[in-house]
Amino acid sequence: MNVIIISIGDELLSGNTVNTNFSWIGQKLAGLGCSIIYQVTIADDKSSICEALDKIFLMSPDLIITTGGLGPTSDDITRKTIFDYLSINEKFDDSYWEILKNRFYEMGIKIGNSNRSQAMVPNQGIVIDNPIGSARGFHIDHKKSSIIILPGVPSEMKNMINDYVVAFINKQGVEKQYTSIIRTTGLSESTIFEMTGSIFHKNSNCVMGYYPSYAGVDIRMRGKSKKLINKVHFDIKNILNEKNIYSESDKNMEQIIVDLAIEKNKKIAIAESCTGGLIGHRITQISGSSKIFEGGFIVYNDHLKEKVLGVNKLTLEKYGAVSEEAAQEMAENILKNTGSDLGLSVTGIAGPGGGSPDKPVGTVYIGVASDDSVYVVKRIFKSDRKINKLKTSQLALNELRMKIIE
Amino acid sequence: MNVIIISIGDELLSGNTVNTNFSWIGQKLAGLGCSIIYQVTIADDKSSICEALDKIFLMSPDLIITTGGLGPTSDDITRKTIFDYLSINEKFDDSYWEILKNRFYEMGIKIGNSNRSQAMVPNQGIVIDNPIGSARGFHIDHKKSSIIILPGVPSEMKNMINDYVVAFINKQGVEKQYTSIIRTTGLSESTIFEMTGSIFHKNSNCVMGYYPSYAGVDIRMRGKSKKLINKVHFDIKNILNEKNIYSESDKNMEQIIVDLAIEKNKKIAIAESCTGGLIGHRITQISGSSKIFEGGFIVYNDHLKEKVLGVNKLTLEKYGAVSEEAAQEMAENILKNTGSDLGLSVTGIAGPGGGSPDKPVGTVYIGVASDDSVYVVKRIFKSDRKINKLKTSQLALNELRMKIIE
Numbered sequence: 001m002n003v004i005i006i007s008i009g010d011e012l013l014s015g016n017t018v019n020t021n022f023s024w025i026g027q028k029l030a031g032l033g034c035s036i037i038y039q040v041t042i043a044d045d046k047s048s049i050c051e052a053l054d055k056i057f058l059m060s061p062d063l064i065i066t067t068g069g070l071g072p073t074s075d076d077i078t079r080k081t082i083f084d085y086l087s088i089n090e091k092f093d094d095s096y097w098e099i100l101k102n103r104f105y106e107m108g109i110k111i112g113n114s115n116r117s118q119a120m121v122p123n124q125g126i127v128i129d130n131p132i133g134s135a136r137g138f139h140i141d142h143k144k145s146s147i148i149i150l151p152g153v154p155s156e157m158k159n160m161i162n163d164y165v166v167a168f169i170n171k172q173g174v175e176k177q178y179t180s181i182i183r184t185t186g187l188s189e190s191t192i193f194e195m196t197g198s199i200f201h202k203n204s205n206c207v208m209g210y211y212p213s214y215a216g217v218d219i220r221m222r223g224k225s226k227k228l229i230n231k232v233h234f235d236i237k238n239i240l241n242e243k244n245i246y247s248e249s250d251k252n253m254e255q256i257i258v259d260l261a262i263e264k265n266k267k268i269a270i271a272e273s274c275t276g277g278l279i280g281h282r283i284t285q286i287s288g289s290s291k292i293f294e295g296g297f298i299v300y301n302d303h304l305k306e307k308v309l310g311v312n313k314l315t316l317e318k319y320g321a322v323s324e325e326a327a328q329e330m331a332e333n334i335l336k337n338t339g340s341d342l343g344l345s346v347t348g349i350a351g352p353g354g355g356s357p358d359k360p361v362g363t364v365y366i367g368v369a370s371d372d373s374v375y376v377v378k379r380i381f382k383s384d385r386k387i388n389k390l391k392t393s394q395l396a397l398n399e400l401r402m403k404i405i406e
Numbered sequence: 407m408n409v410i411i412i413s414i415g416d417e418l419l420s421g422n423t424v425n426t427n428f429s430w431i432g433q434k435l436a437g438l439g440c441s442i443i444y445q446v447t448i449a450d451d452k453s454s455i456c457e458a459l460d461k462i463f464l465m466s467p468d469l470i471i472t473t474g475g476l477g478p479t480s481d482d483i484t485r486k487t488i489f490d491y492l493s494i495n496e497k498f499d500d501s502y503w504e505i506l507k508n509r510f511y512e513m514g515i516k517i518g519n520s521n522r523s524q525a526m527v528p529n530q531g532i533v534i535d536n537p538i539g540s541a542r543g544f545h546i547d548h549k550k551s552s553i554i555i556l557p558g559v560p561s562e563m564k565n566m567i568n569d570y571v572v573a574f575i576n577k578q579g580v581e582k583q584y585t586s587i588i589r590t591t592g593l594s595e596s597t598i599f600e601m602t603g604s605i606f607h608k609n610s611n612c613v614m615g616y617y618p619s620y621a622g623v624d625i626r627m628r629g630k631s632k633k634l635i636n637k638v639h640f641d642i643k644n645i646l647n648e649k650n651i652y653s654e655s656d657k658n659m660e661q662i663i664v665d666l667a668i669e670k671n672k673k674i675a676i677a678e679s680c681t682g683g684l685i686g687h688r689i690t691q692i693s694g695s696s697k698i699f700e701g702g703f704i705v706y707n708d709h710l711k712e713k714v715l716g717v718n719k720l721t722l723e724k725y726g727a728v729s730e731e732a733a734q735e736m737a738e739n740i741l742k743n744t745g746s747d748l749g750l751s752v753t754g755i756a757g758p759g760g761g762s763p764d765k766p767v768g769t770v771y772i773g774v775a776s777d778d779s780v781y782v783v784k785r786i787f788k789s790d791r792k793i794n795k796l797k798t799s800q801l802a803l804n805e806l807r808m809k810i811i812e
Contacts, residue, residue, distance in 0.1 A: 013442040015432025016617055016626075019425060022447070026421025036419040038454070039447040041428070048444070055461055190478040190518035197480065210479050211417050212559070220422065270704070276690025277683030280704040284682025285792055287758055295710040298676075298686040300701035308703075308714075308743060337714060352693055382513055383538055386691055387561050 001174045003029055004061040005039040006052055008068035008078050009152055012041045021067050021154055028161060030222075033174040037061065044069050049081045060144045062172070065165070068152030070135035072114040079138070082149060083122055086142055090120045093127075100134055128164045130156050139168070178226045180233045183247035184240060185216030185398050192217050192240070199235050206232045214383075214390040215253065216246070246398055253397045254282040254289075260404045261292035261342075268400070269340035270296035271309055271330040273321065274348040274364060278393045294338050299330070305347075309333050322347050324365055327376045331367030343369040344400050348392055350385045362388050366396045368403045407580045409435055410467040411445040412458055414474035414484050415558055418447045427473050427560055434567060436628075439580040443467065450475050455487045466550045468578070471571070474558030476541035478520040485544070488555060489528055492548055496526045506540055534570045536562050545574070584632045586639040589653035590646060591622030591804050598623050598646075605641050612638045620789075620796040621659065622652070652804055659803045660688040660695075666810045667698035667748075674806070675746035676702035677715055677736040679727065680754040680770065684799045700744045705736070711753075715739050728753050730771055730782045737773030738780055749775040750806050754798055756791045768794050772802045774809045 005025055011017040019041065026036050038059065042048040056064055069078030083090050097119040104111040118134045121127050128137030128148070133156035138149040148165060150157045184192060189212045196219065200208045206228055211218040219236060223229050237245065247256050261268055270279050277298050283289050299305040302321045306313055311329045319325040330345035348364030355361035362381035367374065379395055381388045411431060417423040425447065432442050444465065448454040462470055475484030489496050503525040510517040524540045527533050534543030534554070539562035544555040554571060556563045590598060595618045602625065606614045612634055617624040625642060629635050643651065653662050667674055676685050683704045689695050705711040708727045712719050717735045725731040736751035754770030761767035768787035773780060785801055787794045 011615075012429075013432055013445065014436045015429040015434070015442070016615060018429040023418070023421040023424040026419055028421070030420045036421075037449065039419065041445040043443065188515055188518070190520045191515070193479040193520055194518050209416050209481060210477075211422065212477070218422075220417075272683070272686075273701075274690075275687070276695075276699075277678070277686025277702075277704065278690075280678075280683025280706070281681070281687045281795075284680075284684075284706065284756070284795070287791055289682075290706060290760075293682075293706050295679075295704040295706035295714075296683075297703055297714075298683065298701040300686070300690060300696060300699050304701045304744060307745075308701075338710060339713075350690070354696075380513060382509065384561060385693055387538075389687075389690070 001034045001063060001169060001172055002037045002061045003034045003063045003065065004037060004056050004059065006049075006056065006064065006066040007039065007041045007152075008044060008049065008066060009041075010044050010075070012068075013043055021152065021157055024154070024158060025065060025067075025161065028166070029169065030177070031179075032166065032169050033177045034063070034169060044075045044077060046077060046081050049078065050085050053082070053085055057143055057145060062145060063169070064145055064147040066147070066149050067157055070118070070137075070149070070151040072112065072118055072134070074114075076117070078149060079117070079120065082140075082147070086140060086147075088122045088124060088140065090122050092116070093119045093121045096121070096136070103134070128160050130160060132156055132159055137164070139164075175224055177222055177224060178229045180221045180229050181248065181250060182219045182233065182236055182240070182245055183216060183252075184219065184244045185246055185253070185394055186244050187217065187240075188212075189217050192219065195239050196236050199232060199239070203228060203232050208232075214387055215394050216244075243398070243402055246401055253394060253401070254286050257283060257397055257401055257404070258286040258289045258292060260401065262288065264404055266292060266342050266404055267294050267340040268292055268342050268344065269294040269334045269338040270396075271334040271343070271345040272296060272298050273300060273305070273330075273346055274350045275346050275389050275393050275396070276300055278389055279344070279346065279396055282393060282397070294340050296334060296338070305330065309337065320359070322349055322359055322363060322365065324376045324378065327365035327367035328369075328374055329367075331369035331376075332374055335369045335371075341370065342400065342403060343367075344396055345369075346392060346396050348388075350388045350392075352385060364388075364392045364395070366392075366399050368399050370403065407440045407469060407575060407578055408443045408467045409440045409469045409471065410443060410462050410465065412455075412462065412470060412472040413445065413447040413558075414450060414455065414472055415447075416450050416481070418474070419449055427558060427563055430560070430564060431471060431473075431567065434572070435575065437583075437585055438572065438575050439583040440469070440575060450481045450483060452483060452487050455484065456491050459488070459491055463549055463551060468551065469575070470551050470553040472553065472555050473563055476524070476543075476555070476557040478518065478524055478540070480520075482523070484555060485523070485526065488544075488546075488553070492546060492553075494528045494530060494546065496528050498522070499525045499527045502527070502542070509540070534566050536566060538562055538565055543570070545570070581630070583628050583630060584635045586627045586635045587654065587656060588625045588639065588642055588646070588651055589622060589658075590625065590650045591652055591659070591800055592650050593623060593646075594618075595623050598625065601645050602642050605638060605645070609634060609638050614638075620793055621800050622650075649804070649808060652807060659800060659807070660692050663689060663803055663807055663810070664692040664695045664698060666807065668694065670810055672698060672748050672810055673700050673746040674698055674748050674750065675700040675740045675744040677740040677749070677751040678702060678704050679706060679711070679736075679752055680756045681752050681795050681799050681802070682706055684795055685750070685752065685802055688799060688803070700746050702740060702744070711736065715743065726765070728755055728765055728769060728771065730784065733771035733773035733782045734775075734780055737775035737782075741775045741777075747776060748806065748809060749773075750802055751775075752798060752802050754794075756794045756798075758791060770794075770798045770801070772798075772805050774805050776809065
């Protein structure tokens with residue numbers, strides 16, 4: 001089933017609102033086996049809407065979904081414009097107007113005359129109920145396509161997709177798609193592509209994509225055969241190193257860490273320098289992290305490394321705060337200071353200043369300590385300050401992950 | 407200047423990636439006086455790209471910007487497809503290939519043959535440099551439009567817009583729009599609208615918008631008269647309280663804090679519980695924060711509040727770790743432990759668990775200590791864990807801001 005989405009709203013084009021409706025609908029419908037083939041964002045403007053409809057009906061999608069422009073104010077023109085475009089007459093729905101008046105009354109709000117437009121209904125098609133808002137939706141068949149018109153308020157739109165659109169799509173007998181994901185870190189997109197590309201060439205019924213971000217590269221697979229998707233997943237897993245695969249579901253690194261640490265009953269503490277608290281922040285995004293996360297020190301200024309964390313003054317003088325030696329002592333001392341099972345340390349130069357020929361901007365050392373061992377890894381990142389911080393946090397959490405499962 | 411944006415990528419259509427690139431470009435270009443008239447999202451697919459270009463060149467926009475599909479893998483087909491569409495020949499850029507090889511070598515990564523595609527350049531137009539990534543951009547004139555082709559990696563795309571596209575647009579002599587912003591925190595959108603709405607009704611040549619987020623409500627003003635925009639800005643500022651206005655530019659709270667602390671020569675340290683490191687992370691996002699940020703403690707587990715921060719055991723037993731008393735001691739002790747000028751503390755219940763009738767989920771206490779005073783504020787937030795953390799960090803930083811300027 002081919003689907004096109006029309007997002008209507010000046011606030012989207014001006015960038016003042018991020019179009020999360022579109023990605024939500026995309027994920028929802030892709031999960032039902034639909035292909036979203038095209039999406040447009042247009043202004044709250046009659047000619048923009050009509051021109052977009054001209055183009056899109058020519059593409060003959062099975063389904064068109066519009067969001068936005070069904071509110072009560074004067075810039076909400078979607079309903080009237082589309083009905084005119086389709087030569088549909090509308091009438092005032094007295095019984096819905098009574099319902100609306102009651103709802104507003106119960107909320108203690110006086111209903112405005114501007115809301116009367118929301119009681120208009122077409123003389124054909126289906127009216128889609130909106131139990132949590134005043135703007136109802138519409139489902140109209142035109143040429144070879146169905147057009148479903150929904151409000152832009154995310155909670156209302158999602159409700160109507162879940163309650164109405166999902167059932168409509170399922171009734172069309174769309175063939176189910178199976179999906180799978182392998183989340184990797186520490187390898188570049190091109191390296192992964194070279195390692196795994198041949199698998200995809202051999203399995204053309206498996207649609208794949210590589211999605212890089214600071215966190216690493218996600219490999220997504222999709223196809224109609226569950227067996228094939230499982231096989232491709234298995235083949236890719238066999239080629240890549242366990243160290244590079246941190247997740248085989250949509251779970252992110254911090255969720256994986258918290259799950260593993262709970263399972264293995266390991267208490268964690270961290271000493272962060274250049275990441276400034278980001279690693280602690282990421283871990284504490286996860287509900288239940290308090291079971292395994294003790295806390296830590298943000299030793300941003302060197303004198304705190306010595307004063308509160310007890311890193312040897314001579315170490316800092318001889319090797320510097322950004323050094324293998326400092327990272328090792330930081331990891332060991334965070335363990336001692338907090339009585340945790342695992343200590344993670346990070347020291348580095350996020351940039352843009354602070355680099356030297358010896359230790360350029362982006363140089364980071366990660367230390368991992370437990371009762372019986374400690375080790376340090378070094379890496380040089382080449383991005384800007386914020387991305388260097390993110391990449392450093394991901395590398396550090398991945399080292400911690402490997403330590404937990406060792 | 408009319409602009410159309412083409413977002414290219416299967417991951418956008420499937421909803422796996424939210425198109426924040428588009429909203430970022432929209433805001434940036436609207437601020438330069440451009441009108442974003444249309445945006446489409448299409449697949450990494452030759453015919454989709456060509457069909458979109460057919461339609462969009464018919465609309466004769468001044469500028470077309472594409473993002474995405476310039477990576478090294480086989481699904482990255484934007485460059486080749488657009489060059490073919492425009493009948494442009496390309497050649498291999500040996501000197502750029504040397505640069506790329508060196509960059510990868512310095513990062514300790516072996517460059518793949520697939521990256522060779524990123525060294526291809528057109529025989530016309532302009533190549534746009536990408537100092538932080540491997541995919542360069544292209545600027546080509548065709549019919550009445552300019553088309554600018556950029557990578558989809560947000561940091562790289564933004565860099566290239568800031569370094570190249572802004573200058574190009576400014577050179578076109580777009581009629582300047584004057585903009586102004588007042589960033590507020592601690593007031594709801596409807597409260598701000600009731601307080602300031604009449605100002606906008608009186609000044610119809612000033613386009614305004616209220617943009618709520620966890621950080622507060624931004625009030626944006628835009629118009630062709632600099633004098634009018636300044637007047638409206640001044641009128642709004644007079645109505646709102648200094649405590650609620652944290653920024654009169656695009657600078658965010660953390661930048662404001664760092665600027666103020668440098669100006670007033672105040673060293674800052676923090677003790678975070680429920681925010682888990684987020685406040686330290688936010689401050690250290692800012693270059694130069696090391697001048698004023700000492701670091702702090704993440705005392706997530708209660709025994710660390712006592713053990714490393716020295717909060718009195720009796721305080722924790724009698725009042726609990728989430729209490730005015732604990733917040734006060736945390737702020738005082740972080741000052742003592744680090745020797746800073748200002749100590750900030752946060753303790754609270756982010757949720758979803760941990761609440762009680764007395765202290766529901768979302769209850770937070772913020773402590774602010776200096777050599778001569780300490781005070782605590784309490785607030786109850788009603789969102790989910792992640793938003794509660796964000797709102798708490800914003801409230802805490804705003805209290806710190808007020809202390810710095812007092």
